[in-house]
Amino acid sequence: DAGVIQSPRHEVTEMGQEVTLRCKPISGHNSLFWYRQTMMRGLELLIYFNNNVPIDDSGMPEDRFSAKMPNASFSTLKIQPSEPRDSAVYFCASSPGQGISTDTQYFGPGTRLTVL
């Protein structure tokens, strides 16, 4: 099992540019989560999908952020336009169940985003 795959692993961009982060969940998993981790705010849930459908996007900071899951094996998190305060590590995680409370989440290695 390859685990959750994220790309790129590191991204450095300039303020105002569009950034797209990518995630491939573990095959067969039905739920996918996007998190952001910073020193100040810790690990925050941005959005999660169940069977490719967004279930809860209450953590998405503002309209500059958008996420899609066009199929069961791929998701993107887009920031447009990016700002320096978006600098963080972005994790994607997947879990096997139908978004039930006892699911274990499996995290990807993360994308370290730096916006200059």
Add this chain to the structure above:
Amino acid sequence: GQQVMQIPQYQHVQEGEDFTTYCNSSTTLSNIQWYKQRPGGHPVFLIQLVKSGEVKKQKRLTFQFGEAKKNSSLHITATQTTDVGTYFCAGNFYNQGGKLIFGQGTELSVKP
């Protein structure tokens, strides 16, 4: 909103000493999960507690879930340098599906 508070934020111990981190919620939890994140790494699942008063052990790690299902603790006996990292609790609230609310984490450093 629903929050999970975790203390302490940092803990520095001498190798061989014990370590404990605590999580609290103002609202009853459906279950609580614990994750460990090594420096530069990603969170990795350790264990899940579901039942009131539940206690689980993994070698030198002991996890407890409070009777009211509002608090939890992780205790490490005789820490080793391999225990270094940040330990997170993550609470699941009723009717929230698979959504986890993570505590701020406790960063453990172990001096050999």
